[in-house]
Amino acid sequence: MDDARPLFQQIAEQIEDSIIDGSLPEESRAPSTNELAAFHRINPATAANGINQLVADGLLYKKRGVGMFVQEGSREKLVERRQEAFGRSYITPLLAEAKRLEMDAEDVKKMIDTWRDD
Amino acid sequence: MTPAQLVKVARIQLVNARMVLGLPLLVLACVLAANIVIFMAIQMPGEPAITGALVSVYIVTLVTHIQTMTQMFPFALGISVTRRDFVAAAGLVVVGQALLYGVIIWVMALIEGATGGWGLGLAMFDLPFLQESNVVTQVLVYAGPFLLLSFAGLWAGIVFHRWGQLGVWVLGLALGALLVGLMALVGSQGWWQQVFDFFAETPTLLMFAGYPTLIAAILAAATYATSRRAVP
């Protein structure tokens, strides 16, 4: 773990990634705090923060005495959220730079088609 | 400090009991064997022979208790034992050990008597100036010097641990100066006769068990006081 964001966010994001790519299907058991701590070699409290964030976001829920499970519909929710984020972090700067280079959205679309064909 | 806690800390000091209690006895056995061999070689027929070799076990015990404070004490503090508990437990160990050794020496004296001085007329345990008429006082007479020397070892050990060799030298010189001073006083006042009388007339029990126990108690207090600010 070595990027600037807080560790617990990185943990939460990794679990989100697993939900999106299907390796952690809905209604399956998510890794426990202790498992995460042991796997990533981090403080269990940090791992718990990551889990708590996912619970607060409605992506995980707790089954008493069994553990944390992936909420139904959370994959769809995540994909939607990530698409929005994708727009913000890639498309917005893409269009800004395109504008500076005197290209409009149509030009960019054409360019994408050309590049895809390569 | 509960008795249970005291026993627990004593058990820590005896965690390697075979070494702590066994080493002085092993030395004693070796010294006895060596004496038997020597007296077999040089024995004059018909002459009773007295050896002072018994003193070796007392000296070894003193040395092991120096190490109680220089080695066991810092370790015990390192595993969260308090100084008070440690010194009290060391006292318990010392008293138990002195009585145990007292009994062992008494048994050895019996064997010595029964075997006619190990078949050689050799007196190593049943020494004339230590003889008592009953078992209890006899054991106490053997145990008293153990108490004295063990506590002396404990105090010397903690002094060494706190102030190093310099501390022990200063302590030794101070005690030496005190002794010389006392001797000068006795000499100048012409009290030598009284001193000799004191040693000659004091009953064995008081001489070898009573006074040593008193001095041991003072040394125990000194050990505790010195340990209060000792750092492991």
Next chain:
Amino acid sequence: MSAVSLRGVTKRYGDTRAVDDVSFDLHENRIHGLLGRNGAGKSTAMRMLTGQEVPTSGQIRVFGENPYENADVLHQVCFIKESQRYPDIFLARHALEAAAMVFPNWDQGFAERLIEEFRLPVKQRVRKLSRGQLSSVGVIIGLAARAPVTLFDEPYLGLDAVARQAFYDHLIADYAEHPRTIVLSTHLIDEVADIIEDVTVIDRGRIVMDDSSENLRSQAVTVSGPTKAVEQFSDGHEVLHREDLGGFTRVLVSGVPTDRETASLQVEPVSLQQLVVRTTQFHDAALAGAGNGNGKGVRS
């Protein structure tokens, strides 16, 4: 809640103040990093809070009580230090047996698993153990004692990377099952950065940093770019370290809001180790400055 608190604690040896008016808390059931250079006062602080030394002034409380000669408190405290010596007459197992008698939460099964893992020859005389094996005796005692307050002062001398990793793994797993207050004092900051929740840095006997590692990590960044832009960015913030090359500047700043404009600048995260090293150097420089009659630190 704090398991341990120090208030205005000073320890003087002659003219030197090994610990100088220090106040900090160890929060219950958290893992703390007590960091700093050699001779900074970490070990002295730990010796005082385990009752092994008495402070010259100030107040120390462990579970609300003074730890000095306090058996009830001390049995809940396990202090593992690199310099621990064992009696010459001990076999390795004697040290473990003695510890088992003292610590009420001792787990013998756990101790035996650790002995196996660290390959400790328990029947060997302590004097014959290698430096690493001696360290593993301490590590095993520290873990298996499960003391509510456990301090590890540089416990790894001579331990290889594999053994150190085994130590961290067991520490995390056992802490997760049996939460307790743990202090790790070490120079290997990178190795423990993700394990410690709270960071206290001591330098020249004084606290120079005391915060959660999450906070510290999020507040400090390395910024590089054109000198002007960098200076603008770091304006009003503490610059712990600065390097210049031509018109190009790199600074380590703390206390910067993350949403600040960074168009022409490169902003990178700072490792805990970097942050600790730079903070310590910063304070050393400030102290040296004060000594020269120039009281100002390097604030931009």
